Amino acid sequence: MIEKTATELARALHSGEISSVELTKAYLNRISALNNQLNAFITICEESALEQARAADTRRAAGDSSPLLGIPLAHKDIFCTKDQITSCGSRMLHNFTAPYDAYVVERFNAAGAVMLGKTNMDEFAMGSSNETSFFGPVRNPWDTERVPGGSSGGSAAAVAADLCAMATGTDTGGSIRQPAAFCGITGFKPSYGRVSRWGMIAFASSLDQAGPLCKSAEDAALMMNVMAGPDRRDSTCAELETEDYQAGIGQGLKGLKIGLPRQHFAEGLSAEVELRIRDALAEFEKLGATVIDIDLPNNHLSVSAYYVVAPAEASANLSRYDGVRYGYRCEQPVDLEDLYKRSRSEGFGEEVKRRIMVGTYALSAGYFDAYYRKAQKIRRLIKNDFDTAFNSVDVIIGPTSPHTAFTLGSKTDPVAMYLEDIYTIAVNLAGLPGISIPAGLCGGLPAGLHIIGNDFAESRVLNVAHQFQLATDFHRQKPALKVN
Amino acid sequence: MEWETVIGLEVHVSLSTRSKLFSGTASRFGAEPNSQANIFDLAMPGTLPVLNEEALRMAVKFGLAIGAEISKRSVFDRKNYFYPDLPKGYQLTQLDLPTVGRGSLCITLDDGSERIIGVTRAHIEENAGKSLHGVFHGMSGIDLNRAGEPLLEIVSEPEIRSAREAVAYLKKLHSIVRYLDISDAIMAQGSMRCDVNISIRPSGETELGVRTELKNINSFRFVEKAIETEVRRQQDVIEDGGRVVQETRRYDANRDETFPMRSKEFANDYRYFPEPDLLPVEIDEAYIEAIRQTLPELPDARKARFVIDYGLSDYDAGVLTATREMADYFESVAKDSGDAKLAANWVTGDLQALLNRKDLSIEQSPIQADRLAVLIARIKDDTISGKIAKTVFESMIKDQSAVDDIIEAKGLRQVTDSGALEALVNDVIASNPEQVQQFIAGKQQVLGFLVGQAMKLSQGKANPGQVNKLLREKMS
Numbered sequence: 013m014i015e016k017t018a019t020e021l022a023r024a025l026h027s028g029e030i031s032s033v034e035l036t037k038a039y040l041n042r043i044s045a046l047n048n049q050l051n052a053f054i055t056i057c058e059e060s061a062l063e064q065a066r067a068a069d070t071r072r073a074a075g076d077s078s079p080l081l082g083i084p085l086a087h088k089d090i091f092c093t094k095d096q097i098t099s100c101g102s103r104m105l106h107n108f109t110a111p112y113d114a115y116v117v118e119r120f121n122a123a124g125a126v127m128l129g130k131t132n133m134d135e136f137a138m139g140s141s142n143e144t145s146f147f148g149p150v151r152n153p154w155d156t157e158r159v160p161g162g163s164s165g166g167s168a169a170a171v172a173a174d175l176c177a178m179a180t181g182t183d184t185g186g187s188i189r190q191p192a193a194f195c196g197i198t199g200f201k202p203s204y205g206r207v208s209r210w211g212m213i214a215f216a217s218s219l220d221q222a223g224p225l226c227k228s229a230e231d232a233a234l235m236m237n238v239m240a241g242p243d244r245r246d247s248t249c250a251e252l253e254t255e256d257y258q259a260g261i262g263q264g265l266k267g268l269k270i271g272l273p274r275q276h277f278a279e280g281l282s283a284e285v286e287l288r289i290r291d292a293l294a295e296f297e298k299l300g301a302t303v304i305d306i307d308l309p310n311n312h313l314s315v316s317a318y319y320v321v322a323p324a325e326a327s328a329n330l331s332r333y334d335g336v337r338y339g340y341r342c343e344q345p346v347d348l349e350d351l352y353k354r355s356r357s358e359g360f361g362e363e364v365k366r367r368i369m370v371g372t373y374a375l376s377a378g379y380f381d382a383y384y385r386k387a388q389k390i391r392r393l394i395k396n397d398f399d400t401a402f403n404s405v406d407v408i409i410g411p412t413s414p415h416t417a418f419t420l421g422s423k424t425d426p427v428a429m430y431l432e433d434i435y436t437i438a439v440n441l442a443g444l445p446g447i448s449i450p451a452g453l454c455g456g457l458p459a460g461l462h463i464i465g466n467d468f469a470e471s472r473v474l475n476v477a478h479q480f481q482l483a484t485d486f487h488r489q490k491p492a493l494k495v496n
Numbered sequence: 497m498e499w500e501t502v503i504g505l506e507v508h509v510s511l512s513t514r515s516k517l518f519s520g521t522a523s524r525f526g527a528e529p530n531s532q533a534n535i536f537d538l539a540m541p542g543t544l545p546v547l548n549e550e551a552l553r554m555a556v557k558f559g560l561a562i563g564a565e566i567s568k569r570s571v572f573d574r575k576n577y578f579y580p581d582l583p584k585g586y587q588l589t590q591l592d593l594p595t596v597g598r599g600s601l602c603i604t605l606d607d608g609s610e611r612i613i614g615v616t617r618a619h620i621e622e623n624a625g626k627s628l629h630g631v632f633h634g635m636s637g638i639d640l641n642r643a644g645e646p647l648l649e650i651v652s653e654p655e656i657r658s659a660r661e662a663v664a665y666l667k668k669l670h671s672i673v674r675y676l677d678i679s680d681a682i683m684a685q686g687s688m689r690c691d692v693n694i695s696i697r698p699s700g701e702t703e704l705g706v707r708t709e710l711k712n713i714n715s716f717r718f719v720e721k722a723i724e725t726e727v728r729r730q731q732d733v734i735e736d737g738g739r740v741v742q743e744t745r746r747y748d749a750n751r752d753e754t755f756p757m758r759s760k761e762f763a764n765d766y767r768y769f770p771e772p773d774l775l776p777v778e779i780d781e782a783y784i785e786a787i788r789q790t791l792p793e794l795p796d797a798r799k800a801r802f803v804i805d806y807g808l809s810d811y812d813a814g815v816l817t818a819t820r821e822m823a824d825y826f827e828s829v830a831k832d833s834g835d836a837k838l839a840a841n842w843v844t845g846d847l848q849a850l851l852n853r854k855d856l857s858i859e860q861s862p863i864q865a866d867r868l869a870v871l872i873a874r875i876k877d878d879t880i881s882g883k884i885a886k887t888v889f890e891s892m893i894k895d896q897s898a899v900d901d902i903i904e905a906k907g908l909r910q911v912t913d914s915g916a917l918e919a920l921v922n923d924v925i926a927s928n929p930e931q932v933q934q935f936i937a938g939k940q941q942v943l944g945f946l947v948g949q950a951m952k953l954s955q956g957k958a959n960p961g962q963v964n965k966l967l968r969e970k971m972s
Contacts, residue, residue, distance in 0.1 A: 092542045105541065112535055114542055211542040217772035246544050247774050325772055328574050331585020332539040336638075348636075352578055375576070375767035384769055 032082025114211025193460020564599025
């Protein structure tokens with residue numbers, strides 16, 4: 013049962029085939045059997061999960077048939093949860109319990125979903141391999157010598173290994189889509205402003221967006237129905253009516269115009285991954301879509317612009333971790349400066365410190381125009397490229413990542429790591445929705461197909477992905493994990 | 497050498513919104529430490545700012561009151577620095593696109609002359625919390641009640657030329673924000689604070705000299721003293737052949753000296769950038785117009801009206817409109833008593849003296865406007881004389897009973913009964929034969945003496961007009 017999609021589980025729960033308590037126990041067993049190998053969870057909430065499961069069963073007995081009622085999920089440890097530690101993958105917050113629930117957590121709780129635990133992640137979501145976590149790297153269920161991608165690597169591995177039915181993640185430069193691709197699952201980043209950031213620990217405020225990691229596009233729609241929506245506590249959250257995303261995924265693809273960006277099929281893309289993507293495009297053509305070559309001429313600037321804007325925002329966002337009010341504090345500070353310096357030096361890991369320094373530099377007097385302001389201009393150019401493209405196509409399709417999951421410890425150069433997100437970053441800079449879905453295996457490792465939509469075209473993106481999954485079964489492929 | 501002083505002021509006023517600038521927490525003065533700090537104010541991870549629209553409205557209101565340009569689009573920026581009373585590690589302020597642009601203020605100097613002082617801009621920002629040093633052994637205390645309170649920082653052009661002008665400017669600002677009801681602007685409580693930029697240059701020179709900045713001065717009197725002291729210091733430095741160093745200084749009121757602050761206390765690269773957690777604030781003409789409709793009559797307009805409607809002198813009108821409360825008080829007395837001139841005399845005279853003596857503000861006056869109006873009405877209808885009125889006024893400070901009851905109880909009602917007055921006049925004529933003869937002989941001035949005698953005899957209660965008339969009749 014645990015390998016089923018959330019949509020299928022919802023039916024099983026509704027028909028009484030299984031109870032939420034039974035299902036929750038099954039996942040908890042699976043977690044205790046495999047988490048040692050995968051390190052996907054930082055916190056496992058056995059007691060509270062069973063309590064929530066019992067409550068869900070009671071609600072169902074009383075006639076409640078909310079779609080996610082009783083379905084076990086995991087939250088990335090970046091979402092604040094009352095009564096459970098929220099570490100953000102960092103020593104800085106390893107002991108931090110938030111006094112409140114994030115919007116996303118609130119919504120899933122209200123929907124009756126069961127929280128199994130909090131998943132591992134790159135520290136403060138800064139990383140593309142999950143190797144920057146204070147709690148150690150997550151391992152890829154397809155090959156435990158390989159990384160699961162990042163920063164939502166714990167969520168992606170947990171879903172891929174059936175440690176949960178679905179999970180939440182966040183995506184600042186590809187942090188949902190790239191691990192989804194590496195782990196062979198479905199990962200969706202909604203448009204910026206679609207999901208409230210209230211209670212989601214900030215990395216780069218103008219880029220961060222929460223979204224689902226799950227087993228099908230249909231599940232992503234199901235989760236989006238709970239997650240999306242205006243929220244007055246987040247001023248950047250769009251004041252748009254929410255759509256019924258499930259209702260929006262039943263459209264055939266006849267006449268769909270797919271844009272193929274030349275820049276996403278250039279040097280650096282592995283031949284095997286390209287093959288899977290080309291196969292998928294042929295499948296789309298069979299479904300009635302036409303494929304058109306397009307240009308995203310400024311795509312090559314996206315990584316550079318991103319690594320100015322994101323660290324700049326992060327350098328300020330992470331100033332609050334000063335050892336004064338909560339979180340890690342150094343031993344025996346001699347004065348205020350010592351308290352600041354040692355708490356932050358000891359509390360943050362290397363990559364976080366690197367980005368704080370890069371961001372601080374980019375914002376410094378005399379450098380602001382050359383870096384931050386210029387990066388914002390590039391951001392505008394990148395958005396213009398997409399606007400132009402969407403005048404002639406409905407969606408843009410390419411690979412999510414240039415290759416499949418790499419081995420742990422193999423990428424030591426930070427810049428090489430930053431280039432991991434070459435296809436995903438521009439989507440964050442432009443604030444667009446994008447999904448990664450499995451496109452088959454390359455040498456036993458999953459390749460991800462990236463579908464990008466126009467502003468707030470969540471339904472269209474989910475529909476295209478769902479139609480593909482109706483016609484294929486790549487999303488049903490599972491890693492062969494051995495329980496030790 | 498003749499020196500010219502050049503002063504620019506940066507004034508912070510706390511906006512009297514019910515809650516903070518970006519969180520729903522209340523912002524009352526004097527609450528228990530840290531009782532007014534929620535998860536946002538504590539900068540808990542994951543919390544986000546939401547602009548308090550009331551603060552924006554107040555800023556726009558202020559801008560309209562000083563005839564300033566109102567920005568249709570304003571942007572909040574992060575100003576980054578580390579300090580324990582700044583929990584986020586950055587302050588939200590408006591750097592490049594403030595809500596209020598260029599405007600001006602008309603100040604009135606002691607000699608009655610007026611000057612226009614340019615206001616460069618006014619921007620909205622958050623207050624920091626408060627650090628308490630020396631209260632806890634070996635530790636500092638942090639009180640975040642104030643953290644996130646909305647402030648309006650009003651920046652003047654360097655057009656102020658003396659300490660007195662600076663004080664006049666501050667008083668005018670104080671008056672305007674209180675008329676607008678957007679701030680208590682109590683300097684002693686910190687709801688109005690002032691940083692002063694000062695430089696000097698030889699008279700006639702057009703280039704600005706090197707300036708120093710005096711931080712956080714918290715009374716009108718200290719502003720004046722601090723400026724005078726700093727100007728003297730700069731003159732001494734230059735006349736001794738030295739150069740003024742651009743720096744931030746602190747005024748020590750006890751020693752009446754200014755001292756440089758440690759450079760660490762202010763030298764920072766603040767790394768400003770636009771706050772990504774907030775969208776730019778966009779307002780339209782209709783929004784601005786709607787706020788314009790709510791503007792009260794402002795001090796300058798009210799002063800002009802008092803001169804025309806009540807026939808007051810410029811000086812009296814200026815004094816009476818200095819604060820909204822004073823103007824309201826006066827206007828109420830003037831209308832209820834039916835005599836604006838008398839009302840002005842009483843309010844600026846006896847009442848003001850009373851308030852000064854007791855160190856009270858007009859809102860705390862022991863004699864309310866309606867009671868003073870009755871007192872004045874009793875002078876007008878001849879129930880009491882102006883002189884007796886002063887006795888009644890003194891009684892009214894402690895005795896809250898009706899004015900008429902006080903007059904009756906103390907037997908202060910003016911004697912107007914013609915029989916009683918005639919007896920009184922006869923008495924005076926009989927006791928002062930010499931003066932009566934002088935009057936009859938044509939020495940008119942003696943009449944004053946005789947009236948005075950009658951008043952004395954009646955303990956001031958006789959109606960002087962009637963006594964005057966009766967004496968003339970009897971002696972003709």
